[in-house]
Amino acid sequence: MVLLDRSTLMVVFAVLTMTMLVLFYFDTYRKSRAAFAGWWCVAVGSFFSAALFYFVGEVWNQAWAPGIGNGVMVLGSGSVWAGTRSLAGRRVRAWFLLVPTVLAVAVRFAADARSATLVCLALMGTAIGLASLELWREREGSWQTVRSLAIATAVCAAYYLSRTVGLAVLSPEDPLFQLLFGTGVTLLMAMVLLVVVSASITALNTARRTEDLRERASRDALSGLLNRGGFMHQAQLRLRANLDAGVDTAIVMADLDRFKAINDGYGHDAGDGVIRAFSEACRSTLRTADLVGRYGGEEFVLLLTGVDAEEGVRIADRINAALAARSSLPGGAPAPTASFGVVDTRGTNAGLQRLIREADGGLYAAKAAGRNRAMIGAAQASRPAG
Numbered sequence: 001m002v003l004l005d006r007s008t009l010m011v012v013f014a015v016l017t018m019t020m021l022v023l024f025y026f027d028t029y030r031k032s033r034a035a036f037a038g039w040w041c042v043a044v045g046s047f048f049s050a051a052l053f054y055f056v057g058e059v060w061n062q063a064w065a066p067g068i069g070n071g072v073m074v075l076g077s078g079s080v081w082a083g084t085r086s087l088a089g090r091r092v093r094a095w096f097l098l099v100p101t102v103l104a105v106a107v108r109f110a111a112d113a114r115s116a117t118l119v120c121l122a123l124m125g126t127a128i129g130l131a132s133l134e135l136w137r138e139r140e141g142s143w144q145t146v147r148s149l150a151i152a153t154a155v156c157a158a159y160y161l162s163r164t165v166g167l168a169v170l171s172p173e174d175p176l177f178q179l180l181f182g183t184g185v186t187l188l189m190a191m192v193l194l195v196v197v198s199a200s201i202t203a204l205n206t207a208r209r210t211e212d213l214r215e216r217a218s219r220d221a222l223s224g225l226l227n228r229g230g231f232m233h234q235a236q237l238r239l240r241a242n243l244d245a246g247v248d249t250a251i252v253m254a255d256l257d258r259f260k261a262i263n264d265g266y267g268h269d270a271g272d273g274v275i276r277a278f279s280e281a282c283r284s285t286l287r288t289a290d291l292v293g294r295y296g297g298e299e300f301v302l303l304l305t306g307v308d309a310e311e312g313v314r315i316a317d318r319i320n321a322a323l324a325a326r327s328s329l330p331g332g333a334p335a336p337t338a339s340f341g342v343v344d345t346r347g348t349n350a351g352l353q354r355l356i357r358e359a360d361g362g363l364y365a366a367k368a369a370g371r372n373r374a375m376i377g378a379a380q381a382s383r384p385a386g
Contacts, residue, residue: 006183007058013187014051017044020198032205039083039092040201044194046076067108070120074104077127080153080197084134087146087204100127114167121164128193129157149200156193159186220294222272223279231293232352235303238291239352242305243345250312250344251352252302253359254278254319257337257371259298266331273330274298278338281322285315300338301356309344309376316340316374339366340374 021044029037053069056062078097085092100123108116135150163181170177179185218230226234242249256262256274263271278300282292291303304312319338326335341362343355350358362377369375 007055009183009187010051010055010058013191014048014055016191017048017051017194020044020194021048024198024202028202028205032209034205034208035086035092036083037201037205039079039086040197043076043079043083044198046072046079047190047194050076064109066113067105067116070108070116071101071105074120074123074127075101077124080193081127081131081134083201084131084149084153088134088137090134114172118164118167121160121167125157125160125164128153128160132157146200146204148196152193152196152200156189159189223275223294225279225282225300226291226293228293228295231291231295231301231303235291235293235301236352238303238305239345239355243349247306248308248344248346250302250304250307250309250315250342251355251359252304252312252316252374253295253341253356253363254300254302254316254338255363255367256298257339257367259336262333262336266329266333270329270331270333271298274333274336277323277326277329277336278319281319281326284322285318301359307344308346309342309380312342312344313340313374313376316342320372320374337372339363339371341366341377342374343377343380 021041024037024044025041029041050069050072053065053072057065057069075097078100082092082094082097104116104120104123107119132150132153135146135153163186166177166181172178218226218233220227225231239249256278259271259274262274275294275298279292279294282300282302286292286302286304289305293301295301304315307315316338319340323337324335329335341359341364343358343362345355358377358379360377361379362375365378366373366375
């Protein structure tokens with residue numbers, strides 16, 4: 001059996017990390033510019049730099065190099081934690097990573113090599129362990145993608161902390177220590193972490209880019225609201241969930257009043273401004289549990305969760321009040337108004353299309369009654385109050 005010496009193993013590790021850094025940077029980070037991908041580039045770059053420092057210390061017997069290598073390894077481990085934290089949308093203070101990095105370097109120059117290694121391993125194990133905890137806290141959404149990353153970081157954290165205990169109890173030359181925690185095993189563990197994290201981050205980045213494209217495809221470019229297809233898909237799911245849970249749902253159809261006259265009299269920029277004004281009025285009035293989409297042209301549709309028809313009328317009035325506050329529109333167009341038709345699901349298990357038709361009837365009634373108002377659809381009155 002061929003055994004590789006420490007310097008050869010460090011060269012192998014350096015080549016692997018450099019290769020992964022180049023591939024990850026150009027294939028993943030430059031395409032997404034995601035914070036978590038950036039932190040992973042810092043981590044891989046740190047591991048590559050640490051391998052070079054250790055190599056310099058091993059081959060040219062430079063006493064200062066291992067101390068710098070320890071600090072850079074701690075920085076790389078901290079960057080793994082920072083990446084998983086940013087992955088979960090939590091804030092990362094970059095300066096916070098400098099404290100353990102400086103500590104690892106300072107201990108190496110102030111104490112013996114064994115004590116410095118103990119501190120370095122403890123800091124690395126703690127940072128990677130915190131990274132695993134960040135991932136385990138997020139056991140929803142992208143869990144299937146990051147599960148292998150959570151397991152790999154947990155195993156690596158356990159290994160580095162175990163190596164810390166092993167070094168404190170056993171001599172570095174002890175056969176048992178060499179078997180369990182020798183240089184070859186340690187570098188192998190680091191390589192496994194590199195491969196698993198890179199694969200997981202790449203997969204997660206691809207999943208997020210796909211989700212972003214899907215989200216863009218479901219949005220109306222002018223208003224920023226859901227387009228018709230996006231609204232119908234989400235509203236079908238929301239309506240069914242509300243019906244199963246016994247939660248009232250209101251469906252509202254809205255139409256901008258005299259929209260053609262605004263387009264003809266003030267120009268299409270004014271018409272676009274009116275559509276944007278309506279979407280902003282909806283966003284400022286509705287809750288996160290509600291859905292709103294551009295149904296077509298100047299017509300919009302809303303799904304309001306936990307709301308009956310009467311409350312839906314009041315919400316529509318608040319949207320019109322927000323519209324009336326819009327005094328600056330392109331071309332000097334006047335503040336727009338809208339008409340609304342409202343129905344709810346009380347006393348019926350009708351599907352979304354039928355509810356939209358019934359709300360549309362209320363919309364036509366509001367137009368006929370003089371516009372700039374909300375009216376409950378006639379079909380609502382024939383239902384039991386439930």
